Amino acid sequence: MFQYFRPHVRPVRGLLSAGLLASVMSAVMQWIAPWPLKYIFDSVISHKPLPSWMSGLPTSANSLLWFMVAVMAVVAGLLALSDYFSTRFVATAGQRVIFAIRGQLFRHIEAQGTGFHQRRRVGDLLARLGGDVQAIQSAVVTALPTLVRNVLTLVGMIAIMFVVDWRFSLLALVLVPVLGFASRYYLNKIKSIQRRARQADGEASSVAQEVLTSMTVVQAFGAEDVEAKRYEEATGRGLEENRLAIVAQSQFTPLVTLAMTMSTVVVIYFGVRSINSGQLSAGDLLVFMAYLRGMFSPIRQLSKLAGVVGRAHAAADRVIEILNTHEEVFVAPDAAHLHRTRGVLTFRNVSFGYDEDTTVLFGVDLEIPAGTRQALVGLTGSGKSTLLRMIPRFLDPTSGVVTLDGANIAQANLTDLRRQIAYVPQEPYLFRATVWENILYGREGGERATAIDVARRAGLHEVIESFPQGYDTMIGERGLALSGGQRQCVSITRAMVRQAPVLLLDEPTVGLDAELESLIMAALEIAADGPTTIIVSHQLAGLRWVDQIAVLSEGRILETGSHAELVANRSVFWSLSELQSAHLHERDVDESVSL
Template identity: 35%
Template sequence: MKQIIQLLKLALQERKRMALSFLCTFFVAGFTYVFVNLVQPIIDEMFVRSPVSGVPDKMRFMDFVFQTLGISKEKIVVAIPLIVVAVILGKGLFTFLSSYLMKSVGHRVVKRMRDDLYVHILYQSPAYFDRVPTGDLMSRLTNDVDKIQQSLSGSLGDFIEELFTLLALLVGIFIIDWHLALVSFVVTPLAAVPLAAFSRILKRKGLKNQREMARIYNLLHETISGHKVVKAFTMEKFELGKFMEATRRYFQTSLKLAWVSSLSSPFMEFLGGVVGAFILYVGSRRIGEGVISPGDFGAFVMAVFMMYMPIKRLSKANNSIQQAVACHERIREVQQAVPEIQEAPDAYPLPRVRGAVKFDSVSFAYNESRPALQEVSFEAPACTTAAFVGLSGGGKTTIISLLTRFYEPSSGRITIDGIDIREVTLESLRAQIGLVTQDIILFNDTVRNNIAYGLKDISSEDVIRAARAARAHDFIMELPEGYETQIGERGGLLSSGQRQRLAIARALLKDPPILILDEATSALDSESERLIQEALARIKKNRTTLIIAHRLSTIRGADRIFVIDHGRLCEAGTHEELCRLNGIYMRLYDLQFPEEGERVR
C-alpha cells in the first residue's frame, strides 16, 4: 500500500486529470451496479412471473408477445433491454474517458520525470560519471521510466477502477442479502495472504530484472562505441560471449518474473472459484427457505461473478505496480545523488578576471588509496604562459580538473586573481576558462555549431576567424558542405588532428581570460602546430595560457615550465633555467632532442 501511495503521489502532479479520471471510474462502477441490479427484474419479472414460463407452446408465446404490448406490467419488459443497452453504452463511454485520462496522466508524469532525471544527471560532478556506467544511466532513463509510465497509464487506472467496481458490487450483494454476503466473505481473507506473497516476490525479481537490463545496456554502449577496438583485437566472439551471458541472465530473471506473474492470476481465480462454489451451495438453501427470490439470487451470483474480473485485474495491476515501484527506486537513486561539487551558499559570480592562477599546497586523491596530487604549489601570473610537463600519469590533467572545479582538492587553496574558486559560482568560473581536453569531445552536429558550442549570437565571421586561428579553416572549406557539414558521432568523420583543431577553434571563440590546452596539438604535424603556436602567441598577450604537452618543442617558449612527477611539483623555471638544473626536465629533453641537449650543456 505504501508503494502504491508513492506512485499515487507521482500521479498527483496531475491532480485535475486524476480527479476527472476517478470521477469517470466512479461512473463506471455506478453503471456496473445498475447492471447487476437489472438481473433481478429480468429473472423475476421477465422469466419467473411470465405466463410463458414452463409452457413450451409456440402459439402461447405469441399470445405473450401480444399481451406484452398491451399491458402496463409488460412495459418493464420492453424497457429492460433498452436500459441494458443504455447501461452498457454509459459504462463504455466512461471506461473510455477514464482510461484515456489515466494514460495521459502517465505520459505527462513520465515526461516530467525524464526531464528531471536528465537535469540531475547533467549536473552531477565528474566523479559521479567515473563511478556510474553510462549504460546504467541510459537504462534508467529509458527502461525504468517506461515501466513507470506503463504502470501509471494502465495499471494504476485499472487499480482504482476495479477497486471502485469491486466496492459497488460489494455494496450490491450486501443489499441483496447481507447474510449470504457475510457467509461468502468468510473465505475471502484467505486471498490476501497469497496476494501479499506474490507482491513481495514480484518486486524483488523486478528489481533484479532491471539491473540485468542495465548490464545489457552497458555492454551495448561499450562495444558499439568501441567497435573499432573490438574488431582490431578480433574480440567479436569474446564480446558476443559476454553479451550472451548478460542476455541469458536477463532471460532467466525474466522467466522467473513471468512464472510468478503468470501464476498469480490463475491462483487468484481459483480462490474466486472456490468462493463461487460455496455461494452456490448456501444460496440454493436460502431460496429454499424463501428468504430471497430466484431473481435476487441471480443478481447475487452475477455480482459475485463480476467481481471475478476486477479481482483478476487487480492482481495483474498489482504485479505491474510492484515492478514500477522497483523501477521508481532505481530512479530515485539517481534523483537523490547529490553532486559532490557544491557551490557555497553565498557564492557570487566571478567578475571577468585577468587570469592570475595560484595553487597553494593543493593535495588531491581520486580515491583514498593513492594521492594524485601532493602539496602542489605554483603561480602563473596573469597574461603569461605556464606549461606542465612530466611522465604520463603524473597528475597534469588532474591539476586542470581541479582548476575547472571538476573535482575538489582535499586540502589547499586554488585562487584566480586572488579569489578562492570555492567562493564563486561554478558557471561564472567555467565561463572564464577555455578548455581543450585531452580526449576531444565533439557532438554530432555541424562544424559551425561545434565551434560555437555554448555561445549565443555568434556571427559567421567570428566562427571563421576562430577557425583560421586554429588552422582549421582550410580543411573545413574542403568538407562537402563547409561549415554546415555534419561531423558524425563524437566527430567521427574527421581525423584526430582535425578534431583537435576544431576544439582549439571552439576554445578560442569563447575568448576566455584563461586558456587551457591539454595535449591540444599532440595529433598535429609540426608545421600545423607551429602555425597554431604563432596564432596563439598573437592572442596570448591578454590571457593566461596553461599548456600541457609531451612534445617539448610545444612548450619551450613558455614563461614558466612546471615539471610534475608522481603527483608532485619537482622543478619549475624557464626552459633555460631547467636545462641548467639538469634534472628530470633535462632528461626528457635529452630523449627528444639528443643533439641539442649536448649543445645546451
C-alpha cells in the first residue's frame, strides 16, 4: 500500500515533519504531566525532602505548591497547543496525499484501454473514486494524527513505567498480548465485513448510474419498481454489512476497557499493600496509576479507530486493485513521434477477435491513399466499426498491422497518433457545456473564427445558428437538449475543426430524416475534401462521392471498387444496392433509407 503513497508523501514532507514534531512534543507533555502531582503528594503534603537535582526549588510548602501547580498549567497549555498543531499538520498532510492519490486514480482509469472500460462498470468505478477514497480520507484525517500521537505516548509511557517500577509494569502489561490478539482479530473481522460493504456500495452505485442514464427506457417500460428493488437490495446489503461492523466495533472497545480496568485493579491491590509495607510512597503509586491511565487512554482511543481503519483498509484495497490493473494501450518505449502525416492508411492481413474463441475480422487487406475517401459497407455485424476502431488504437489487431504513412501505428506515440485523427462515433457524445465548448473540445485556445468558417463551409452554420442561443446554447448532459440530428451536426463540426489528416465517420446519418440526412451527407462530402476519410454507412445511394468502397461480409472484404465499378460488375454491393432501391420503389419513398 505504501508504495502508492510514497511519491505523494514527498511534497508534504515539511508538513508531515512539523506534525510529527508537534506529536513528539505532545507525547513529552503527556510524559511530564503526572510528575508535579507526585511532588505535591510527597513533598507538599507528606513533607518528604525533594530529590537533590531539584535543590534549586523553593522549600516552603506553599511556594512549592504554587510552583508545581504552575508547572501543571504550563504543561497542560503546551499539551493543548501541540495537540492542535499535530492534528492539524498531520491531517492536512494526509488529506493532500489522498487528494493526489485520487488524481492518480482518475488518470490511471483514463489511461486504461477499451477492454478495461468495457468490462468495468461505471458506477463501481465512481464508487471507488468517491466512497472508497472518502473512506481512506476520513481514516487519514481522524485516525492518522491520533495514531501517531498515541503510539508515541504509549511507547514513552511504557518505558517510564518500567523505570518507575518494573514489577508493577509487568503486572499491568500482562494483558497487552491479549489486547494484541483481540485487536488483530477484530481488525481483520471489520476489514472483511467492510470489504463486502464497499462492494455493495459499488453495486448500488452501478445500479444508480445505469438507471439514471436510461431513465426514459426505465419509465417507458414501467421498470421503476424493479430497479428500485435492485437498488434497495444493494444498499440493503451494504446496510447489513455496516450493522455487522458496528456490532464488532461495539464488542471490541468495551473488551479493551474491561481488560485495562482489570489490570488497574490488580495494580491497586498490590500497590496499596506495598505502600502499607513502606516499600512505595503514595506519590509513587499515584504517578504509576497516572501512567497506567495515560497508557490506557491511547489504547482505548486506538481501539475506537478499529472501525474507521478497517473500513479504510478495505477501501484502499479496492483503490489499489485498480492501480494494479494495467490494461493501457501498449506503446513501445521507443515509440516514434509523429508529425502531421499525409494520411496514407493500410491494413495488412489484419485479423481480430474480441476474445480468443471468436474471430471478427479475417486477414483484412486495405490500402487507402492519402486524401481519398473510402467507404465501408456491409451487413450488420460484419465488422465495419471494429475495423474503424483500430485506427485510433481503441483496438489492436490480433495479427497483422495497420500503418499510417507506412509506419506501424503500434510503434507510434499514442497521443501523436490520435492527434492525426478526427472521429465521429455513431452515437455522438456531447458534453454538458455550450455548443462552443463542445465544438472546440480538446483544443486549447481554440479559434472561434475557424470554427465558424468550417461550419459555414459544410453548410452546418445555419443549423447551429438555429439552436435557441446559437453557438452559446447550453447542451444538457449527454447532449439531451438537442435532437439526434442536431447533435450529429455539432459532432461533425467538432471533427472538422480538428483539421486532422484522417477523418473517421461511423454511420453518421443513421436514424436521421431524409432532409437532415442529405444535409449531413453534403456536409460530409465537404468535410471529406482534404483528409483521408473512412465512412461506414448503410446509405449506399449516398456514397457516389467516395473514391473506393469496400464490401465487408462476416469479417472479410468481399470486394472493393468505386461505386460505378461495383454497379457495373453487378457485385454483391450492387445487389444490396438494387435490393435497397427495389424496396424503396415498392414503398415509394426516397431512395436513401437504411438497409
